[in-house]
Amino acid sequence: MRTSAGMENSQPRFDSAPINESTYRWFVVRVLLIMGLLQIASSVALVMYFSHQIAQVSSNCSMQNNAQCLNESQWKAIQDLLEKNKQESLAPVADALIGPRREFRVPERLHCKTKKDQKQSALPPEKPSAHLPIRADKNFIQNTTRPTMIYWDSSNGLAHIHNMSYSDGKIKVNQEGLYYVYAKTCFRHNLEVSEELRAVENGIQLLQYVYHIKHTRQHENLLLMKSGSVKHWNKHVKFRLYCIHQGGLFPLKSGDDLFVKVSYASLLDPTQEASYLGAFKLE
Structure with missing residues (x-):
């Protein structure tokens, strides 16, 4: 052991x-x-x-x-x-x-x-507006008192158009709202170029009409403004000038048109400062 x-x-x-x-x-x-x-x-x-x-x-x-x-x-x-x-x-x-x-x-x-x-995105959206001077190259028929539609220049000189459109003498509204519409036409009497006035001795009726084509199925024409005067322009007066200016507030809808007619359109002053049509949307 x-x-x-x-x-x-x-x-x-x-x-x-x-x-x-x-x-x-x-x-x-x-x-x-x-x-x-x-x-x-x-x-x-x-x-x-x-x-x-x-x-x-x-x-x-x-x-x-x-x-x-x-x-x-x-x-x-x-x-x-x-x-x-x-x-x-x-x-x-x-x-x-x-x-x-x-x-x-x-x-x-x-x-x-x-x-x-x-920078552009920071700016507020541009309100609809238009200012169109008369077309200087447009020749109107003489010796007629029948109202004639006026044609405007949308791309030259003082012309501008934003969020609206222009075609064949008419400004088209693209946005519904309350608009201030204005128009001015100037008639001038010059015996050297206005042969038709030599025979007018009892007076000549100069009128301006501002129309609104309402965007409906019938496309009815509404007269917004009318103004004018009877002028006694005869052969003893070598030169005279008469201007008509109108403006007013109107509710417009998308698709509506604005245009102007005048009597004796051949007497219109062709300068862009004298005759024009415009509109702009208010707040």
Whole structure:
């Protein structure tokens, strides 16, 4: 028994617990180190990718007027990624990604705009308006008292037309509302060019009519304004001038037309300052 016990006591004993614990700790350290390196590598790759994309978009938008910028959905995806990274304690990576966003401010709308576009978008929409002088090259029939439609110039001199249209002597309304309508015509008497007045000794009736074509199925003509006078222009008077100016407020609808008729249209002053037709929408 003693011999057996002595032999057992003489045999070396190996304690495996310290070796296993050390190996386990070293394995855990290596795993954490590898995970950390992979996370850092992926973060750096994200920084480089998004920085390149943002720099490229910024360069394109500064060099081209019609370049497309990142839209709101794309920026939202980036911001979501940043929030996720922040939650994972990657503050340096998040700051690197959001930095270019702070430097390059993208408008709230989907596309970049030039300074000219931004200036135009800041202006309120232009109200409907028109001012058309008489066409100087229009030759009217002489020796007639029958009212004749006047034709206007929509593209030269003092002419302008916005959010309205013009065709064949008529201004067309495109937006319903309350409009101020005005018209002016000047008749001039010059014996050197007005041969028809040599026979007029008892007076000449000069009239101006402003009409409104109501946009209905019948397209009925309504007389808005009328003015005139009887002038005694005879062969003993070499030169005379008479002007008629009218204006008033009228409710108009989209599709309605405005036009002017006058008697003795051949006597009209052809200068753009003397005879014109206009309208503009009020608030």
